[in-house]
Amino acid sequence: MTARFEGSATYVATADLAVAVNAAVTLQRPLLVKGEPGTGKTELARQVAQALNLRLIEWHVKSTTKAQQGLYEYDAVSRLRDSQLGPGLGGERVSDVTNYIRKGKLWQAFESPGRVVLLIDEVDKADIEFPNDLLQELDRMEFHVYETGETIRAQHRPVVIITSNNEKDLPDAFLRRCFFHFIRFPDAETLAAIVKVHFPDIKDALLGTALTQFFEIRETAGLKKKPSTSEVLDWLKLLLAEDLGPEDLRREGKHSLPKLHGALLKNEQDVHLFEQLAFMARSQR
Numbered sequence: 013m014t015a016r017f018e019g020s021a022t023y024v025a026t027a028d029l030a031v032a033v034n035a036a037v038t039l040q041r042p043l044l045v046k047g048e049p050g051t052g053k054t055e056l057a058r059q060v061a062q063a064l065n066l067r068l069i070e071w072h073v074k075s076t077t078k079a080q081q082g083l084y085e086y087d088a089v090s091r092l093r094d095s096q097l098g099p100g101l102g103g104e105r106v107s108d109v110t111n112y113i114r115k116g117k118l119w120q121a122f123e124s125p126g127r128v129v130l131l132i133d134e135v136d137k138a139d140i141e142f143p144n145d146l147l148q149e150l151d152r153m154e155f156h157v158y159e160t161g162e163t164i165r166a167q168h169r170p171v172v173i174i175t176s177n178n179e180k181d182l183p184d185a186f187l188r189r190c191f192f193h194f195i196r197f198p199d200a201e202t203l204a205a206i207v208k209v210h211f212p213d214i215k216d217a218l219l220g221t222a223l224t225q226f227f228e229i230r231e232t233a234g235l236k237k238k239p240s241t242s243e244v245l246d247w248l249k250l251l252l253a254e255d256l257g258p259e260d261l262r263r264e265g266k267h268s269l270p271k272l273h274g275a276l277l278k279n280e281q282d283v284h285l286f287e288q289l290a291f292m293a294r295s296q297r
């Protein structure tokens with residue numbers, strides 16, 4: 013019986029998330045996890061690796077990342093430079109092409125002697141070709157290295173976890189091959205549980221007041237960027253560091269800015285929105 017994922021003392025997994033992880037592992041398909049930033053997608057991969065007792069290989073995708081970089085990169089420029097050096101100066105490296113091949117994360121995952129968890133983080137950051145270009149390799153778990161003529165084949169099919177912040181739509185052919193899960197923003201009860209794994213000693217009164225305010229802020233219409241789990245954790249960390257109690261959080265109304273709002277509202281338009289709403293509320297009294 014293989015290990016199953018069910019969350020941990022440091023990570024709250026809702027039942028539907030645990031089901032999705034275990035289904036993807038059973039089906040041996042990549043798990044595509046979507047959700048707004050801060051909902052625990054990256055952390056999920058670390059937790060799955062821990063729960064299944066597997067090594068984690070993390071590939072963080074940037075806007076310029078190409079699929080080929082996950083396989084390998086061939087450094088033709090260094091090779092050319094070395095070829096201009098004489099023997100003894102590094103020139104002898106030239107004859108061995110493997111000196112100029114840098115293994116990518118997929119290669120590292122494939123050659124690993126045990127099964128690994130491979131995280132492909134924020135797949136939607138790269139251009140639209142990126143997921144399509146990886147289809148073959150992820151399906152067949154092998155690829156060819158033209159420079160050396162070798163084929164790299166996975167010794168054990170990795171558990172692949174792919175995350176997306178939903179900035180771009182992903183191609184259908186890619187979606188078809190994945191098991192999909194959307195992490196919904198946690199409800200009050202789940203968020204309280206998440207806070208407690210990070211701050212086990214927090215007093216219920218402070219937690220209750222802070223989360224009520226947090227949800228009021230989050231649900232304010234017209235926000236450019238809704239604060240998420242990571243913001244509420246930062247905010248509570250500050251409140252605890254300043255030793256503030258629920259009475260210190262008292263506000264004039266649900267539209268006034270909370271204490272230390274810089275942890276929750278990350279752009280001037282949103283701060284301004286609250287200032288305006290508070291002003292309007294005051295003038296109506």
Ligand SMILES: Nc1ncnc2c1ncn2[C@@H]1O[C@H](COP(=O)(O)OP(=O)(O)O)[C@@H](O)[C@H]1O
Pocket residue numbers: 022023024025047048049050051052053054055056206209241242245
């Ligand atoms: N379900 C959860 N249980 C415990 N901590 C969580 C959970 N979801 C989010 N967090 C915490 O919130 C922060 C952001 O999580 P992260 O995985 O970076 O989010 P994402 O990758 O979705 O942007 C981390 O500190 C993480 O530990």
Ligand SMILES: [Mg+2]
Pocket residue numbers: 050053054055133175
């Ligand atoms: Mg992340």
